[in-house]
Amino acid sequence: MNVITMASRKGGAGKSTLTAHLAAFCHDAGKRCLVIDADPQGSLTLWHSLRADGQPPLKSGARGIDRALAMATVEGYEWVFIDTAASMWVVAQEAIRAATLVLIPARPGFFDLDAVRATVDVARERNKPYAVVLNAAPPKRGDKETSAVAQSRAYFERLDIPVWAGQISQRSGYVLTLAAGESVCEAPDTVASTEMSRLWSAVERSIAAINEAHAAAAAAQGEAA
Numbered sequence: 060m061n062v063i064t065m066a067s068r069k070g071g072a073g074k075s076t077l078t079a080h081l082a083a084f085c086h087d088a089g090k091r092c093l094v095i096d097a098d099p100q101g102s103l104t105l106w107h108s109l110r111a112d113g114q115p116p117l118k119s120g121a122r123g124i125d126r127a128l129a130m131a132t133v134e135g136y137e138w139v140f141i142d143t144a145a146s147m148w149v150v151a152q153e154a155i156r157a158a159t160l161v162l163i164p165a166r167p168g169f170f171d172l173d174a175v176r177a178t179v180d181v182a183r184e185r186n187k188p189y190a191v192v193l194n195a196a197p198p199k200r201g202d203k204e205t206s207a208v209a210q211s212r213a214y215f216e217r218l219d220i221p222v223w224a225g226q227i228s229q230r231s232g233y234v235l236t237l238a239a240g241e242s243v244c245e246a247p248d249t250v251a252s253t254e255m256s257r258l259w260s261a262v263e264r265s266i267a268a269i270n271e272a273h274a275a276a277a278a279a280q281g282e283a284a
């Protein structure tokens with residue numbers, strides 16, 4: 060089971076927004092996909108309540124991440140997206156521990172960038188693959204990233220923190236679709252859906268690489284035994 064944990068100690072970084080849109084892309088790709096809402100604020104639960112078909116399914120993480128994931132395993136889910144709360148750090152750490160990949164949304168602003176380090180520290184301690192996703196970034200001018208985005212990349216490069224090569228821009232489409240119980244996945248051929256589908260493809264590629272590395276390590280261990 061591929062577990063994507065969305066984590067950041069910074070409120071409003073875009074955890075819930077990215078979780079909803081990515082889960083919708085995953086579901087649309089025909090994967091057995093589950094969303095776990097581990098934030099008592101219930102943003103994802105609200106979005107889910109507005110979904111006409113109730114897909115992808117959602118479980119609460121209120122009784123613990125491990126318990127929700129154990130049920131997801133039994134029920135045969137292939138992909139799980141966990142939305143965590145900025146304030147409930149113990150729960151977020153549990154979700155990071157369970158992750159295949161940790162995604163850390165960050166707005167390109169000084170305070171936001173600094174806040175990423177707390178999440179990176181936990182991911183590194185737990186030996187979990189992680190990457191920052193620049194969110195609510197000023198849109199590119201033509202093909203050119205704005206200086207705010209370029210500076211953010213330089214900041215993370217100095218700290219050896221991997222950052223997704225694309226960006227999710229500040230766009231009303233991300234907000235309006237969620238408010239209607241939809242996602243940009245259901246509004247194809249918009250700039251927002253193109254950006255988000257690129258992020259989904261990058262997540263799929265990363266997960267494939269992580270799983271291959273795990274399989275190779277397990278095979279090497281088997282040979283050594």
Ligand SMILES: Nc1ncnc2c1ncn2[C@@H]1O[C@H](COP(=O)(O)OP(=O)(O)OP(=O)(O)O)[C@@H](O)[C@H]1O
Nearest residue numbers: 070071072073074075076145195228229230233234
């Ligand atoms: N790319 C974007 N473009 C426009 N608005 C965005 C974007 N990403 C997030 N927002 C808006 O910013 C606000 C915060 O986003 P969101 O709720 O996803 O963050 P969060 O990290 O889940 O916050 P919290 O820590 O409170 O759970 C919301 O009002 C959301 O609609």
Ligand SMILES: [Mg+2]
Nearest residue numbers: 074075098102
């Ligand atoms: Mg949230």
